[in-house]
Amino acid sequence: MNIGLLGFGVVGKGVYEITQQRSDMQVTHVLCLEDIQLPDAKVAKDFREILDDETVDTVVEAMGGLHPAYEFVKAAIEAGKNVVTSNKALVCTFYDELIPLAKEKGVSFRSTAAVGGGIGWLSELERARRVQKLQQVGGIMNGTCNYILDNMTRLGLDYSVVLKQAQQLGYAEANPSTDVDGIDTWHKVILSANIAFGVTVDKETVPVAGISRITAEDVANFKAHGRICKLISTGKCVDGVYSVYVQPTLVKDGEPEAAVPMNYNLITFIGEISGRMSFFGQGAGRYPTAYNVVQDLVDVLEGKSFYAPYGQKVSADNSEKLCYYIRGGKGLPAPATEIWGNAAITDRVSVSAVHAWLKQNPEAFIAAL
Amino acid sequence: MNIGLLGFGVVGKGVYEITQQRSDMQVTHVLCLEDIQLPDAKVAKDFREILDDETVDTVVEAMGGLHPAYEFVKAAIEAGKNVVTSNKALVCTFYDELIPLAKEKGVSFRSTAAVGGGIGWLSELERARRVQKLQQVGGIMNGTCNYILDNMTRLGLDYSVVLKQAQQLGYAEANPSTDVDGIDTWHKVILSANIAFGVTVDKETVPVAGISRITAEDVANFKAHGRICKLISTGKCVDGVYSVYVQPTLVKDGEPEAAVPMNYNLITFIGEISGRMSFFGQGAGRYPTAYNVVQDLVDVLEGKSFYAPYGQKVSADNSEKLCYYIRGGKGLPAPATEIWGNAAITDRVSVSAVHAWLKQNPEAFIAAL
Numbered sequence: 001m002n003i004g005l006l007g008f009g010v011v012g013k014g015v016y017e018i019t020q021q022r023s024d025m026q027v028t029h030v031l032c033l034e035d036i037q038l039p040d041a042k043v044a045k046d047f048r049e050i051l052d053d054e055t056v057d058t059v060v061e062a063m064g065g066l067h068p069a070y071e072f073v074k075a076a077i078e079a080g081k082n083v084v085t086s087n088k089a090l091v092c093t094f095y096d097e098l099i100p101l102a103k104e105k106g107v108s109f110r111s112t113a114a115v116g117g118g119i120g121w122l123s124e125l126e127r128a129r130r131v132q133k134l135q136q137v138g139g140i141m142n143g144t145c146n147y148i149l150d151n152m153t154r155l156g157l158d159y160s161v162v163l164k165q166a167q168q169l170g171y172a173e174a175n176p177s178t179d180v181d182g183i184d185t186w187h188k189v190i191l192s193a194n195i196a197f198g199v200t201v202d203k204e205t206v207p208v209a210g211i212s213r214i215t216a217e218d219v220a221n222f223k224a225h226g227r228i229c230k231l232i233s234t235g236k237c238v239d240g241v242y243s244v245y246v247q248p249t250l251v252k253d254g255e256p257e258a259a260v261p262m263n264y265n266l267i268t269f270i271g272e273i274s275g276r277m278s279f280f281g282q283g284a285g286r287y288p289t290a291y292n293v294v295q296d297l298v299d300v301l302e303g304k305s306f307y308a309p310y311g312q313k314v315s316a317d318n319s320e321k322l323c324y325y326i327r328g329g330k331g332l333p334a335p336a337t338e339i340w341g342n343a344a345i346t347d348r349v350s351v352s353a354v355h356a357w358l359k360q361n362p363e364a365f366i367a368a369l
Numbered sequence: 370m371n372i373g374l375l376g377f378g379v380v381g382k383g384v385y386e387i388t389q390q391r392s393d394m395q396v397t398h399v400l401c402l403e404d405i406q407l408p409d410a411k412v413a414k415d416f417r418e419i420l421d422d423e424t425v426d427t428v429v430e431a432m433g434g435l436h437p438a439y440e441f442v443k444a445a446i447e448a449g450k451n452v453v454t455s456n457k458a459l460v461c462t463f464y465d466e467l468i469p470l471a472k473e474k475g476v477s478f479r480s481t482a483a484v485g486g487g488i489g490w491l492s493e494l495e496r497a498r499r500v501q502k503l504q505q506v507g508g509i510m511n512g513t514c515n516y517i518l519d520n521m522t523r524l525g526l527d528y529s530v531v532l533k534q535a536q537q538l539g540y541a542e543a544n545p546s547t548d549v550d551g552i553d554t555w556h557k558v559i560l561s562a563n564i565a566f567g568v569t570v571d572k573e574t575v576p577v578a579g580i581s582r583i584t585a586e587d588v589a590n591f592k593a594h595g596r597i598c599k600l601i602s603t604g605k606c607v608d609g610v611y612s613v614y615v616q617p618t619l620v621k622d623g624e625p626e627a628a629v630p631m632n633y634n635l636i637t638f639i640g641e642i643s644g645r646m647s648f649f650g651q652g653a654g655r656y657p658t659a660y661n662v663v664q665d666l667v668d669v670l671e672g673k674s675f676y677a678p679y680g681q682k683v684s685a686d687n688s689e690k691l692c693y694y695i696r697g698g699k700g701l702p703a704p705a706t707e708i709w710g711n712a713a714i715t716d717r718v719s720v721s722a723v724h725a726w727l728k729q730n731p732e733a734f735i736a737a738l
Contacts, residue, residue, distance in 0.1 A: 118643045131663045259628035273660045274487045278649035280625060291500055291642045298499050
């Protein structure tokens, strides 16, 4: 296998290093705008050099961002090259176009590292689907948020202090919005639901609430009631009805989610035969992520294409009712049944109603119980 | 695929039910000594009926026990049939013979359900091995022990009370020795180490300590020091030295192992690239176990053989030093550094020395810190 590697940053360099140890694949071209030299690969500044080279059978996209990653990946597929990417935003945003296109062109398209980093989550879904219907997917899919929430809980520190630490340690970006506002998790759960249920979830119908408004006082309220806050994604399929959402969620001490430390992920599916299966590992980082890119490359060599058939478009129906912790905002989306410190616990109310209320009250913090 | 199913108990019946929903495989023969009738499969009381039928290409062994399971499986391989089994004692005991024989005969041999029940653990090791060297395997591999320890910890009950509950609920056998004395876990970690490291560990060199001597007082001692007791298996490969052992182990509240409830398993590998990856799920039960038997059958259809090459025989070297909680017995295998209630915490001492001491003091209870 001759690989054209797009990007030579954190993940790209890891992929290059791992493939150097293998005899069944080699990176023959690297797209990199910086002036680097590699002993065994041609460094290109123009993607066309890779696209037009017929010896390159597989493109690994490790640039990140939507553009020009999208244009490059699409052109590679159209040219009959296999594509492996770790770019969740790309796959989620252009799912409708890229998945059918890869099938039409008869090329492999894999993106295991896009969800769960070192956890082979999308491959786990592919394997599970061989034997059973999946009923639920989700969990802790973002290491940055888990790092922040875990440190706030253990040390009682405020959000801004922990965020700054996370940024200094490289666990959070300078602009952390994609992580802390839940966008990263939102992409991941939509992609997971698409594959688990064999559908294409309308992204506009999937609400997301992040963690950026959580305070040390909130965490103290949770602790006083034996709860721990995690950013949890949920995708369910019950009797043909799909519910998909991302929100801070209060888990009980002793539940597996409560014990997830630092920047780890814990992702779960529930299958009609296997029951609950959960996967715990590094959700990001050079080597864990590059590891699953290379796993995908091995799967491409074994002839695997995408994880699931491309399926019909469906809307999420989030009429499921839950109780919520709500602090701030005007009024409440449902009557209060308890008061925790300066916050209210609501009666059971639909997920969609709470997220609609939150749009009108963006200064509020919510967490499902 | 035409399947000869040996045994129609908990797992066998589950396999039969799941395959009935599929078009790519069917159970055509069932070996069952009871008088049952099946609409779509021939019920045989003599294994030769299945062995001599050339239309049967794959044998699923779901009888349990070593004999005649061993004789049947060996004969099936020799007759050129693929074999799938969930019988960890069988695979572990006759590893030396069955794995090379299956290779010689060019048939598939799979036993994913033998470790972790619903967790596809051995398949996970096979996948991980494609891209990296494994450094460590192990964890909570026995649901019966975890159920007992979890209930003792949460409810403060004594061992015998919880064991009786577990037996009434079907989580423990009438004779629980295989589970509570750690034999089941011992088989599982040896099999895991064989596959993870591509070796054949000499079973005689792998020590095991079980949980049957734990008391409510021990559990109270652990709680007072922020620890929780779990039966943990360990298999390590460091610089070509293999250490493999099974023993009660005190984990800290907040560690993933501490949060494993009821009869669940949590099994972990550490890979040189991926880092720590853990798998959480039902370690036993009809459908979780049958699920992975059917996953194996799908892998057989895809041409997969065994998980790893058959490797050289190695002895476990358990000179690794740990501190131990020790209650009972004559003297101590190492000087005490602390006293917890009626028990001592020892200075660091080799795993092998403690297990040798335990053989001379079978009334003692030990747990590694």
